[in-house]
């Protein structure tokens with residue numbers, strides 16, 4: 001592999017440590033390095049002197065001479081700190097413990113029976129209500145029906161008492177038509193006038209009418225449904241098993257990724273995980289300095305990881321259209337709990353949809369702030385710990401939580417954290433001081449920038465909060481900051497705790513730009529040449545790809561239609577791009593020509609180079625970088641290498657005069673984000689996008705019934721799942737079909753004489769203590785009975801991904817995959833999947849496979865030097881090695897197969913592209929197969 005010169009990377013600096021603002025002597029001014037460059041007296045910040053932003057901080061020396069160094073001013077001592085003020089609010093929520101839990105078990109059970117009959121037994125509401133009454137009447141006759149609390153007698157009331165009526169948990173806030181400030185239902189009733197109470201807001205809250213009885217009815221003009229964060233957590237902790245699945249981080253060793261080679265597997269391996277502080281108060285000084293102090297004069301703040309239940313929350317906000325072809329968008333506010341295991345974190349039941357922001361247009365900053373207010377208030381409460389009941393525990397426990405990260409696409413992120421828009425001339429990036437011009441110069445990609453100063457941003461944001469519109473505009477222009485409600489939360493840092501979603505920045509940003517702007521827009525895949533044109537070849541090869549079944553297909557006419565909508569489609573396209581572009585551009589010697597393809601008539605030559613070979617080399621850098629960065633485990637040194645590939649892609653693109661966008665620059669911060677919050681794989685927004693499509697389909701009450709049903713089925717299947725398979729299966733994250741597998745006769749299946757011999761040999765090595773012998777021999781030992789040792793499986797699921805086998809008569813899909821062998825990956829065909837078990841040993845799951853054949857005569861391909869990183873493997877078509885048996889734990893990932901013909905050796909080849917777990921979101925827990 002060619003060694004690319006490394007782009008200098010911002011190494012882990014101790015700046016974070018140095019600038020932490022917790023003072024050990026509360027009440028005293030925080031002697032704080034970052035204050036150096038701030039106004040020295042009140043006068044100065046009252047009359048903003050809007051020179052170009054020139055604040056520097058102490059880490060500047062590390063970032064080279066690129067920036068003019070402003071002479072440090074003497075440190076100011078801010079004084080008279082006071083806690084930041086929260087907007088007033090009134091709580092108006094239902095009691096959190098389902099009332100049925102306070103009723104007698106018999107009554108509780110009666111409610112449950114009625115609900116189960118309705119949900120599963122197809123009983124109508126009336127029938128279920130009748131059966132509820134019958135049961136209650138029986139209790140009455142027996143004299144055991146309690147008088148208090150009086151049992152309810154209607155199905156819907158029973159659901160309510162059980163806490164499974166979703167409407168019960170949703171507060172319908174009335175919100176102002178203009179600024180979206182929320183008002184509780186009680187406030188709505190008691191307000192003296194329909195005018196919004198926010199100063200300078202001309203919005204209205206409700207309409208009034210008089211009903212038939214002469215009563216005045218107020219109807220809110222606009223509604224925001226809201227679900228309490230604390231209430232949701234209470235309900236979650238009362239679910240069996242939920243508290244147990246929360247990661248206890250108390251015995252972690254923090255900052256493990258300071259070791260560049262430490263392999264991170266999840267978010268808790270990141271730096272920020274162990275830094276969040278609880279029980280702190282955010283204070284503001286007379287001169288605008290923001291600091292966070294431990295409460296109650298404690299010398300030190302407690303870390304979130306010192307608590308058994310310290311939840312790290314992801315906040316995500318986005319917009320989606322809910323009405324087809326109409327510009328009506330709504331925006332859900334989601335909180336996910338990072339402390340749950342990866343495979344449970346993004347399950348629908350574990351993600352809290354705190355609110356749905358109304359449309360029809362995307363909210364402005366003030367509106368978002370108002371929408372975020374109720375849940376931010378709850379986060380502040382949770383930072384001090386909230387006592388909650390826990391299923392199976394006698395005593396309630398303190399539950400802590402914090403906004404660990406804000407994880408959105410770029411526009412939403414900038415709106416939420418109060419930073420300027422991404423097209424702002426001076427502050428387009430929320431993470432550094434790059435300006436919009438540098439996005440198209442090498443300076444945007446060489447790490448010569450200075451990170452944003454969070455405390456400076458906080459200070460300006462608080463100024464902006466109380467400022468006139470003109471001054472807000474000036475602060476935005478000069479400091480790139482606006483007011484954000486999140487800044488009220490102690491410990492919140494707008495730049496440090498924001499991450500840029502990889503999915504939007506890379507797949508919908510950079511990859512889409514590459515195809516739309518450069519490849520299609522630059523006529524690199526034109527129709528000139530008829531059936532041999534690049535466009536035809538492009539379509540032909542895309543349509544020939546045999547994708548794994550969990551990957552939905554790309555459109556058939558991609559060459560013509562040239563647009564993909566979903567991030568997942570771009571991601572899929574990128575994995576096969578090295579092969580696809582080679583096939584589309586190759587000459588008669590299978591080489592990529594060092595020239596520009598002909599320009600279609602009546603088109604304008606684009607400004608950038610159209611040289612196939614240079615473009616191909618450049619694009620390979622991007623493919624490799626994305627492949628490394630989106631890996632499901634990663635070390636910091638790998639992250640920096642991946643980052644370096646992307647930097648070089650951008651720098652080479654600039655060489656080719658390809659215009660770049662803010663997404664390209666923003667992606668320069670990805671390795672730093674990986675350091676802060678862990679591997680991209682754990683926090684990219686694919687899961688949240690999926691929730692949006694669920695929300696789009698939602699039928700409220702039906703939905704909750706469906707959830708109950710799915711859960712019950714999962715649980716039932718778990719129990720019926722043949723208990724003996726479980727211990728091993730659980731270990732490798734392998735799931736088996738739910739139908740009981742049947743024994744097969746090993747001698748009558750597969751090629752004659754192969755399966756029995758191979759499996760006997762394998763089992764002898766696996767269980768030497770059993771002294772297995774051929775069942776037709778007279779040797780001493782345990783006979784390996786041909787028809788009583790192996791059950792055949794039609795498929796398995798490993799890490800949530802489906803693998804089939806060629807022995808399955810119904811479908812051959814997913815019978816190809818990569819397996820690990822001596823620390824490399826090789827492609828195989830899966831012939832059969834077996835559960836073997838003898839006597840009382842724990843059954844074992846294994847696969848019969850054949851390797852796809854390759855040797856040195858296969859010519860080098862243009863991607864060969866990155867082949868192993870890209871996971872692309874070339875073999876002869878339809879040629880296989882000998883049968884062998886492997887444990888299914890060796891199966892690594894599914895693959896896409898691209899059949900091509902080599903002009904050089906005149907043979908058909910198979911190009912196997914690894915799908916390194918991509919597309920593996922916890923979507924369908926259940927196979928349709930299982931419930932037919």
Ligand SMILES: [Zn+2]
Nearest residue numbers: 176179196201
């Ligand atoms: Zn208003």
Ligand SMILES: [Zn+2]
Nearest residue numbers: 429431432434
């Ligand atoms: Zn930047």
